Amino acid sequence: MAKVAIVMGSDSDMPVMSKAADFLEEMGIDFEMTIISAHREPDIFFEWAKGAEDRGVKVIIAGAGKAAHLPGMCAALFPMPVIGIPMKTSDLGGVDSLYSIVQMPSGVPVASVAINGGQNAGILAAQILASSDAELLQKLKDYRETMKDSVVKKAQKLDEVGYKKYE
Numbered sequence: 001m002a003k004v005a006i007v008m009g010s011d012s013d014m015p016v017m018s019k020a021a022d023f024l025e026e027m028g029i030d031f032e033m034t035i036i037s038a039h040r041e042p043d044i045f046f047e048w049a050k051g052a053e054d055r056g057v058k059v060i061i062a063g064a065g066k067a068a069h070l071p072g073m074c075a076a077l078f079p080m081p082v083i084g085i086p087m088k089t090s091d092l093g094g095v096d097s098l099y100s101i102v103q104m105p106s107g108v109p110v111a112s113v114a115i116n117g118g119q120n121a122g123i124l125a126a127q128i129l130a131s132s133d134a135e136l137l138q139k140l141k142d143y144r145e146t147m148k149d150s151v152v153k154k155a156q157k158l159d160e161v162g163y164k165k166y167e
Helices: 011-027 042-051 069-077 095-102 118-130 134-160
Strands: 004-008 031-035 059-064 082-086
Touching: 004 011, 004 069, 011 031, 011 059, 011 082, 011 118, 011 134, 042 069, 059 069, 059 095, 059 118, 069 082, 069 095, 082 095, 082 118, 118 134
Parallel strands: 004 031, 004 059, 059 082
Antiparallel strands: none
């Protein structure tokens, strides 16, 4: 049963949304992914969003560009956390999408990550799930340790080529 649902309004969002899916897969988290336009097929969208809880979904990750209604509409219909990913747009660089996601009315919150922040959306979804899953929490701690080790190795390479070390 999918614990996370990933939804986007267009296949052009796939390069960003796939980063969320890749992280969830790396953590061993079951997810479903689909393309649904809240504007072009509202009946299908409503059925999908209203049925998410019954499908076992605990978190929805919704990507949106321009008008960015998809995350907000998910939050209006789904009673658990929704994470919005604002897509970079050619018109306003994604700021329009970001504002649409974060300026939700009181009582209908949507969490947001950075513009094109697909991987962070996957990480945030995992963190939400880890609040009640000790095994997943350990995987996230291990992931952070791996990130730290990567930075340490890069700093060591600087030392090896003779750059002055911070003391």
